[in-house]
Amino acid sequence: MGIFDVAFLVSAVTIAAPILLAATGELVSERAGVLNVGLEGVMLTGAFGGYLVMWETGSLVLGFVGGMIAGLLFAAVMALLSIEAKVDQIVSGIALTLLGYGLTAFLNERFLVPARTFDPLPRLAIPVLSDIPVIGPAVFDQDAFIYATAILIILVAFALGRTTWGINLKAVGESPVSADAAGVGVRGMRWAAVLFSGLCAGAAGAYLSIGDVGVFREGMTGGRGYLAIAAVLFGGWRLAGLGIAATIFAVADATQLRLQAIGVIPREVWVAVLILVVLGMALGRMRRGAGAARLASGRLTGIEVAGLASVAILLALVIVSPSITLPVPLWLAMPYLLALVALGTEGKRRHRAPTALAVPYLRSEV
16 A cells, blocks of 8 residues: 555544534634634634643643633634624734734743643544454544544534524525524624634644644644635535545645655655546536537636646656655645645635625624
8 A cells, every 4th residue: 555554544534633623613604604714823722722721730621621712712802803893804814813823832932831741632442343444443443532523523514404503504694684684693693603613623723732742832733724714615615525625635734744754755646646636627527517518629628738737747757656855845835735726726616605704794783
C-alpha cells in the first residue's frame, strides 16, 4: 500500500473529525442565515479554553467543557455583532478571528508558561467491528471524541430533515420575513444556531489541544476553521457533501504529513491524484448534464480543458516517476490549495446557499 496504509487512514480520520464537527456547527449557523467567518477564532479559543481548564483541573472531561464554554462565549460575541448590532458578518468574523489569535497568544504567554503536556484521549476499540481488516482499525478503534462526533452528525441530520425545528431553521435562512409572519422567532433561531456552532467549534478546538496533541500552541488550529467553512460551501450546504469535503481535506493533510517525512514523492501519490482528477471530471460532467452532446460537438469548458491537461501531465509522472522533492511550506499549504481549487470549481453551486445568508434581518426594527 506504500504510504496509504492503515496508519495513514487512522491519521486521516483523526484530522477529519474536528473539521467535520466545526463544519456541522457552521452548517447549522449558515442554514439560519449567519455566516460565521470567525470560526477559526472560535476554534482557537476553544483549544485554549480546554487546555486552560485541564491545566487547572487535570480532567479531560472538564477540559472539553471549558473548550465548549470558551467557544460559546466567542460565538455569543459573533451573534451580538451580526444579529443585534447588524454588523457586516464578514468584517465581524475577521475581527473575531484576529481577536482569537491575539487573546490566546497573550494569555498563553502570560499564564501558561512553562507549557505542560497531557496524554491524548485513549482509543476505544469496538468489539468485532475493530477486527475488520483495514477499515476496522481506522474507523472502529478510535477515541471517544470521534465516536461522539459521528453520533452528533447523525442527530443533526435527523433534526434538519425530520423535525419542525429543522424546517423553521431553513425558513429563517431562506425567507426570514415569511418565517416571522408564520410565528417563527427569527432572532431566537439565529442565536441558537450561532451558539450551537460555537459549541461545536469549541469542542473541536479542545480536541486539537487536549484530545489529540496534548498541549496548546499559538495558532495551533492552522486554518482548520477556514477549511470547515470551505467544506460547507463545497458540500452545497448538505451534510453528505460536507462530509465528502472534510474527508478530502483530511486526506490531503494526512498525505502532506506523510510526504514531509518521506521527502521524494512516490509513484502511488501520482496514481492516487490521477484517479481523483479523473473521478472529479466524470462527476462534474454527470452533474452538469448534456456532457455527451458537448463532447461530440467538440466544445469543452475551460475547466475541462485544464482537467485533460492535468490528466496528461499526471500520466507522464506516473510513467516516469521522477525524483521530485518539494519544500515543507508547500506541503503545509496543500490542503488549503485544494480548498481553493474546490471552491473555484464549485462556484456554480453557490445558488444553493440560503437566500438570506449574511443578510441582517431588520423586521424587528420596523
